[in-house]
Amino acid sequence: MGLSKLGPIIRDPEFYIPDGNTVIQVENVLFKVHRFILSRDGSAFEGMFSLDGIPRSVSSESLMDSYPSQSSHCPCHPLSEEGLSDASPIVLSGDSPADFRALLWALYALPAEIFAMPSSQGQFIRLISIARIAHKYAFRTTESWALSVLTMCVCQAPDPSSVKANDAEVDGTSIVLSTSILIQLTEVAVLCAHDELHEAVEPLWADLLFAGQSADIISAMTIADRYRTQLRPLLGLAYYLMMLKGKEEWNKCAAGAGEEDLSLAPSSLLSPSSDKMGPNKLRLTRDQRIRLLSGYYNLSRACEALPNNPPKLTHSPSCYLPAQQAQAAIGLGGAGTAAAHAHARCGEAWETLWGGLVMSTMTGNGNMPIKIQYVDLLRKLHMVNHVLESLLNGVEGMGEGMNGGSGLIGGLNMAGNMNKNCLRMALKASEEKVNDALYGLADCFVE
Numbered sequence: 343m344g345l346s347k348l349g350p351i352i353r354d355p356e357f358y359i360p361d362g363n364t365v366i367q368v369e370n371v372l373f374k375v376h377r378f379i380l381s382r383d384g385s386a387f388e389g390m391f392s393l394d395g396i397p398r399s400v401s402s403e404s405l406m407d408s409y410p411s412q413s414s415h416c417p418c419h420p421l422s423e424e425g426l427s428d429a430s431p432i433v434l435s436g437d438s439p440a441d442f443r444a445l446l447w448a449l450y451a452l453p454a455e456i457f458a459m460p461s462s463q464g465q466f467i468r469l470i471s472i473a474r475i476a477h478k479y480a481f482r483t484t485e486s487w488a489l490s491v492l493t494m495c496v497c498q499a500p501d502p503s504s505v506k507a508n509d510a511e512v513d514g515t516s517i518v519l520s521t522s523i524l525i526q527l528t529e530v531a532v533l534c535a536h537d538e539l540h541e542a543v544e545p546l547w548a549d550l551l552f553a554g555q556s557a558d559i560i561s562a563m564t565i566a567d568r569y570r571t572q573l574r575p576l577l578g579l580a581y582y583l584m585m586l587k588g589k590e591e592w593n594k595c596a597a598g599a600g601e602e603d604l605s606l607a608p609s610s611l612l613s614p615s616s617d618k619m620g621p622n623k624l625r626l627t628r629d630q631r632i633r634l635l636s637g638y639y640n641l642s643r644a645c646e647a648l649p650n651n652p653p654k655l656t657h658s659p660s661c662y663l664p665a666q667q668a669q670a671a672i673g674l675g676g677a678g679t680a681a682a683h684a685h686a687r688c689g690e691a692w693e694t695l696w697g698g699l700v701m702s703t704m705t706g707n708g709n710m711p712i713k714i715q716y717v718d719l720l721r722k723l724h725m726v727n728h729v730l731e732s733l734l735n736g737v738e739g740m741g742e743g744m745n746g747g748s749g750l751i752g753g754l755n756m757a758g759n760m761n762k763n764c765l766r767m768a769l770k771a772s773e774e775k776v777n778d779a780l781y782g783l784a785d786c787f788v789e
Contacts, residue, residue: 351428354439357446367431371439377425379449386479437475444471448484456487459495463523466495470526477534489536496527496542521550521558525565532572540572547576551583556595559584560624567630570784578783584626585634585641585787586718592634596626629789637787641717644786645704648722652696653771657685658763691760692768699726720783723776730769734762 353372362374380387425432434442447468448456460466469488476485496519519527524546531539550558559580566577584592626634703714703722714721760768 353428354443357443357450364425365428365431366425366442367433368437368439368442371442372428372431373442373446375446379446382449383481383483385481437478441471441475444468445475445479445481445484448472448476448488449481459491463520466492467523467526469495470523470530473530473534477530485534489530489534489539492527492530493536493539493542496539496546519546521561524550525561528565528573528576529569532569544575548579551579554583556584556587556591557624559587560595560626563626563630564624574784575781578780578785578787581630581633581637581787582641582720582783585637586715592626592631596628596631632789633787636789637783638717640786641719645717645719645722648719649697649700652693653768653775655689655692655764655771656767657688658761658767660763661685661688661761688761688764692764695760696726696768696772699729719779720776723772723779727769727772727776730765730772734765734769 349370351367351370351372353374358372358374359376360374362376364375364377364380366373366375377391381391382388423430460469469492473485473488473492476482476488524543527539527543528547530536531543547562551562562576562580563584566573566580570577584595700722703725704716714725
């Protein structure tokens with residue numbers, strides 16, 4: 343039947359349909375299908391088939407550009423010459439037989455098959471292929487359907503950090519997602535600019551990264567480096583968690599120590615004909631290690647400045663109301679002065695409280711149960727918020743649950759120099775500071 347660079351030309355066992363009228367070659371595989379199937383949904387194939395004359399070979403890139411302003415009606419190059427037989431197929435480059443087979447399955451599937459949720463990892467991976475290639479060839483309805491089903495499955499999926507990477511078991515209607523599949527989902531969400539799928543995948547990445555496996559963190563770093571603009575939070579968090587592991591772990595991962603665990607490369611780095619992730623090994627690159635060192639330096643400076651930079655406090659109206667009422671009771675004016683004094687006193691208490699709490703995270707003293715790494719900015723902020731929340735509950739509970747009058751927290755609680763509603767506003771501002779720090783992590787890891 344012929345040869346290609348990939349071996350003998352073969353007919354696809356599933357989609358070489360005897361009564362089809364168009365032969366398409368993808369790599370060394372021939373597909374024979376019905377032209378009207380490929381022409382639906384306003385796809386790029388519809389534009390190609392509308393031409394009276396087409397080139398003998400069509401790449402996937404040129405196919406999507408095949409919408410000329412004027413068609414050339416040339417009787418010496420009839421459309422029937424292209425794709426009519428195995429000897430003269432329409433040749434697509436840049437695709438894999440597996441992806442094209444997945445697209446044809448979606449186009450030919452019965453309603454019962456279309457509406458059935460995937461029940462295996464193989465079917466789930468097929469959906470990813472469908473979304474990717476449907477987007478490429480502008481099958482908009484098919485793309486939208488595949489992305490919607492993927493999003494529903496992801497929302498039902500268990501935490502990938504709790505399963506083995508090669509586990510293909512199914513729990514009810516939930517597909518167990520390995521890290522390799524999570525990478526492919528992230529790629530297709532970015533490619534198709536699908537916000538719902540992107541938002542569904544983000545918490546799975548967070549759970550996986552906080553599980554602390556170096557292989558998973560390097561996988562996240564690698565894919566985030568490729569899509570830096572779209573994956574800023576993932577980029578910052580992955581680099582941050584690897585930074586906390588220290589130089590000894592960086593060197594091990596760069597040298598390939600424990601290489602059997604670093605087997606989770608992005609799908610775009612694998613053979614395009616593979617339905618599953620292959621045996622590729624990921625290591626920390628030189629550029630990644632440089633960015634880790636840069637991040638360590640930048641976060642050291644940020645942590646050094648943290649005690650003297652509390653979140654901006656927005657005072658509650660109740661902060662100055664008692665002082666204003668007291669002045670009115672004795673016939674004095676100056677409500678604005680009373681407010682200014684009350685705000686100043688409350689603001690000073692907040693600055694003292696914030697600075698003390700941050701310093702406690704560095705030393706492990708006071709009410710902090712553990713000593714936190716000096717550069718662990720996020721954990722410091724989370725710990726401060728935890729203590730602020732406890733302090734707020736203690737104020738609202740008339741001192742219940744506090745550590746008596748001892749320590750930093752107890753002393754400030756007894757002093758009573760901060761309005762409890764302002765303390766609530768301070769906690770909110772501190773929580774927002776965590777979100778700002780998380781989003782800004784990516785800016786710390788630059789070369």
